[in-house]
Amino acid sequence: MADYVKDIRAKVGHMPLVMVGVGGAYIKDGKVLLQERADTGGWGLPGGYMEYGERVEETLKREFKEDAGLEILSYRFLTNFDQEFFTYPNGDQTQVLTPFYLVTAVKNQPAAFDKHETKAIAFFDFDHxxxxxxxxxxxxxxxxxTLL
Structure with missing residues (x-):
């Protein structure tokens, strides 16, 4: 059931929703991979909302492919983040439960991210x-x- 979030938003407008967003971090040589997001214009970690019927791990893999253009080969669960509130530029309000993963290996291939999701990807030092x-x-x- 693709576009679950769009379908819900068409029915409820901008009212606050509790959503499940799955995220992951890929750290290589002490640097973390970030995406410059197309929707908000800022930088952040790859991830996004679960579609109806998806498993959490499927969401992780799909979102990482869309956002960073990388196919995940292995990962491990780190923790849940659950007190995250956000209002998008269009007025949509959310409280997001985020199961978060450490991506430990990706397929060795050029990154081919979805340009509707991401403007750019790059590795950054945690201090810069x-x-x-x-x-x-x-x-x-x-x-x-703190995990490094």
Whole structure:
């Protein structure tokens, strides 16, 4: 059931919704992969909302492919983030439960991300991050830095 979020939003407008968003971090040589998002224009971690009928791990793989253009080969669960509130530029309001994963291996191929999702991807040192758009991503990045 693709476009589940769009279908729900068509019915409820901008009212607050509790959503499940799945995210992942790919860290290579001490640097974290970030995407410059097409929807908000800011930088953040790859991830997105679960579609109806998907398993959490399927959402992780789909969103990582769309957002970063990379096929995940292996990963491990880290933690849940659940007190994340956000209002999108169009007025949509959400509280997001985010199961978060560490991506441990990706397929060795050129990244081919969805240009409707992502403007650019790049690796950044944790001490020299670009402006991060979502407050929740700032919290997650601070958490990830403690794991290094």
């Amino acid at each position: 991050l670009p402006e991060i758009h979502f407050a929740s991503h700032k919290k997650i990045l601070a958490y990830l830095k």
